Amino acid sequence: MKEVRRKEFYLFSPFLRIFHWIMVAMILVLFGTGIIIATPLQSMNLEPAYSTTYIDLVRDIHFVAAFVFCASFVLRIYGFIINRGDRLFPRFWKGYFYAxxxxxxxxxxxxxxxxxxxxxxxxxxxxxxxxxxxxxxxxxxxxxxxxxxxxxxxxxxxxxxxxxxxxxxxxxxxxxxxxxxxxxxxxxxxxxxxxxxxxxxxxxxxSSMFSGSKFLVHYPADAGDVDPDAEKP
Known part of the structure; x- marks a missing residue:
């Protein structure tokens, strides 16, 4: 058997991981309720007392999910501030980025x-x-x-x-x-x-979105973006 050694790189803070999954759940809720709001279900087969209020309930769920999503997004931005691994954005000003x-x-x-x-x-x-x-x-x-x-x-x-x-x-x-x-x-x-x-x-x-770490066989080309003192072995 061939032994494969991997190096651990801690990347994502708990802020990114926790609120990533909350935002995923809220996106599903928002999309589902948004589709119903945009194209309400046929109400003729529903009880009259229910059919007049179900869309209001759907809208309320949509609004609550929207506020939770926005709060999670703000807290995720806080993760960008405190952890380098949370803010791996394009480096358009670097020539090697395009290569x-x-x-x-x-x-x-x-x-x-x-x-x-x-x-x-x-x-x-x-x-x-x-x-x-x-x-x-x-x-x-x-x-x-x-x-x-x-x-x-x-x-x-x-x-x-x-x-x-x-x-x-x-x-x-x-x-x-x-x-x-x-x-x-x-x-x-x-x-x-x-x-x-x-x-x-x-x-x-x-797995990194649960553990926060990536385990790579090869040394990543962008390791310096997370640890400026990182030196390629």
Whole structure:
């Protein structure tokens, strides 16, 4: 038998891991309730006393999940502040970033059998940055619509300008709806890629979101982003 030695790299703080899973759960709740709100279920087969209130219940669940999601997102940002491994964003100002990106793309296109070892590869970094942008749009448009139903809410009032920028509430609703689909499509692709990396490339993508550590055979090219004093052996 061949012995394989792996080096442990502590990457993700408890803030990222805990609130990552809370946000995953809230995204599922938000998407499910959002679909019902956008296209209410046929109520003719429901009891009259229930059919007039079920959509209100769905909206309440949607609102509660939205507030939990936003709170988790804020606390996750705190994790970015205290832990380097939580903020592995694209380094567009570094020339090697683009060469590494091409290297990863070639591997995913099956042009080459593997790519350099990374704690978080360049394509993943860019995709997460895009996700945070989508989340920001979703939060802004969501609170803008909430303002229309709860104009006395101080939190929602801070996002009233979004309806002005979009032109009207209907456009705000459409942006919110399509961005939600974008997040779900990202989640599907993300799930595929992390499972692929976990089992085909042994990059501890799934397990690291529970343990906080990655166990790699090869020394990662971006180790210095987590530990500036790291020296390649």
């Amino acid at each position: 590494q990106t091409v290297d990863v793309i070639k591997h995913y296109m099956l042009v080459q059998p593997n790519h350099q070892s990374f704690l978080r590869n360049p394509l993943a970094r860019m995709s997460y940055l895009m996700l945070y942008g989508l989340v920001a749009v979703e939060i802004c448009t969501g609170f803008a619509m909430y303002y229309m139903t709860e104009p006395e809410s101080y939190v929602a009032r801070a996002f009233a300008w979004v309806n002005v920028v979009c032109g009207n509430e209907m456009v705000t609703h459409l942006v919110h709806h399509y961005v939600a689909w974008g997040i779900i499509l990202f989640a599907i692709g993300h799930l595929y890629m992390v499972i692929r990396s976990e089992f085909m490339e042994g990059e501890s993508e799934v």
